[in-house]
Structure formats: C-alpha cells, structure tokens
Amino acid sequence: xxxxxxDPGPLSVPEGAIVSLNCTYSNSAFQYFMWxxxxxxxxxxxxxxxxxxxxxxxxxxxxxVDKSSKYISLFIRDSQPSDSATYLCAMSPLGGTSYGKLTxxxxxxxxxxx
Amino acid sequence: DADVTQTPRNRITKTGKRIMLECSxxxxxxxxxxxxxxxxxxxxxxxxxxxxKDINKGEISDGYSVSxxxxxxxxxxxxxxxxxxxxxxxxATSDSGGVLTDTQYFGPGTRLTVL
Numbered sequence: 001x002x003x004x005x006x007d008p009g010p011l012s013v014p015e016g017a018i019v020s021l022n023c024t025y026s027n028s029a030f031q032y033f034m035w036x037x038x039x040x041x042x043x044x045x046x047x048x049x050x051x052x053x054x055x056x057x058x059x060x061x062x063x064x065v066d067k068s069s070k071y072i073s074l075f076i077r078d079s080q081p082s083d084s085a086t087y088l089c090a091m092s093p094l095g096g097t098s099y100g101k102l103t104x105x106x107x108x109x110x111x112x113x114x
Numbered sequence: 115d116a117d118v119t120q121t122p123r124n125r126i127t128k129t130g131k132r133i134m135l136e137c138s139x140x141x142x143x144x145x146x147x148x149x150x151x152x153x154x155x156x157x158x159x160x161x162x163x164x165x166x167k168d169i170n171k172g173e174i175s176d177g178y179s180v181s182x183x184x185x186x187x188x189x190x191x192x193x194x195x196x197x198x199x200x201x202x203x204x205x206a207t208s209d210s211g212g213v214l215t216d217t218q219y220f221g222p223g224t225r226l227t228v229l
Contacts, residue, residue: 106154
C-alpha cells in the first residue's frame with residue numbers, strides 16, 4: 001500500500017465549477033503538506049503548502065488538512081480553463097530520517113472546459 | 115522554472131547504451147533530487163543529495179547512478195539503458211536553510227525513450 005493515495009481521475013468539469021481534489025495518507029509522521037500543479041510538458045510547481053490542520057486560503061484555492069483522518073484536500077473555486085493541469089499532493093515529516101524528502105501522490109488530471 | 119535547467123530535454127536511445135542527464139541550478143540551494151514520472155505512478159525518487167559530499171538512494175535507484183559535481187550540478191546516469199526506463203525525468207532542488215525547507219523546485223524535465 002502506498003503511503004500517499006490520490007485518485008488519478010481524470011476529472012472533467014465545466015468552467016466556474018468548484019473542484020475538490022483529495023489525498024489520503026498512512027504515515028502519521030507527515031507534518032508538512034503541499035499541492036503542486038503540473039502543466040503539460042512542464043515540471044511541477046508549488047501551489048500551496050501548510051503545516052497545520054485546518055484551512056488555508058489563497059485566492060481561488062483552499063487547502064484543507066485533517067490530520068486526525070489523515071486526509072488533505074485542495075478546493076478550487078470558480079475554476080478556469082487555465083486550471084487544467086495535473087495536481088499532485090506531497091507531504092513530508094519535519095524531522096527524522098525522511099526529513100527533506102517528499103512523498104508524492106499519483107496526481108489527479110483536471111480538465112476545465114469552457 | 116528557469117532557475118533549474120535540465121539537458122537534454124528529449125532523448126531517444128537504444129537498449130544497452132549509457133546515458134547521462136544533467137541538471138544545473140542557479141537558486142543557490144544545497145539539496146538536489148532526481149525523480150522519474152510514469153503515468154499513474156506520480157513522482158518516484160531515484161537519488162537525492164543534501165550537499166556535495168552526501169548522496170543517498172531513493173525508492174528506485176537500481177539501474178541508475180548519480181554524480182554531484184558541484185553544489186549547482188547533479189547528474190543522473192543510466193549505465194545500460196533498458197526500455198522500462200522510458201519515462202519523464204525531473205531534477206529538483208530545495209534549500210535546507212530556507213523558511214520552507216521541504217519545498218522543492220523542479221526543472222522542466224527530460225523525456226527519455228529507450229528503444
């Protein structure tokens with residue numbers, strides 16, 4: 001079983017929809033949670049990060065972490081065609097032998113159509 | 115990200131050939147990583163280096179080797195390429211002294227095809 005599970009989709013939504021992307025994890029040592037966005041033929045780029053449980057908002061994007069359930073989400077409001085990309089969750093512990101290494105989910109392919 | 119460059123961007127080679135993928139960064143970061151990406155599998159860590167004298171194996175290091183020539187340069191070699199090494203390869207960097215120490219910054223990738 002993978003330490004981080006992410007539904008690969010693909011997910012197709014109309015412009016303006018609210019999108020929910022999710023990851024579950026099994027390693028309770030994970031304390032730092034990130035979402036990366038990867039456009040076609042490009043490298044992943046950091047979209048959002050959070051250290052704590054709860055919500056973090058940045059414009060149309062909200063990252064949510066529930067450590068008790070080992071579940072993280074990324075919500076995209078008013079989705080745009082330019083949001084079409086692969087979204088990867090990533091996480092790491094803040095210490096120990098795995099410090100500095102990220103564990104990635106499989107990535108969810110999102111298409112927002114006009 | 116122009117701060118992390120990878121060469122070549124595309125490469126087609128034959129089974130048994132030795133291949134080197136190169137990564138350079140101008141971000142001044144001390145940590146560098148090599149990943150491969152396959153459809154449906156996400157990013158898998160091949161090797162990582164926390165400084166010039168520190169090299170570590172990742173999840174899938176068999177068939178690969180690396181060299182950290184300088185703080186800014188980290189090369190990945192396939193000693194004898196095989197078809198199942200066909201994938202997209204990414205280099206990434208991070209800064210151990212930064213505020214976001216685990217945040218990694220990725221290069222544009224190298225698409226490798228082994229025939």
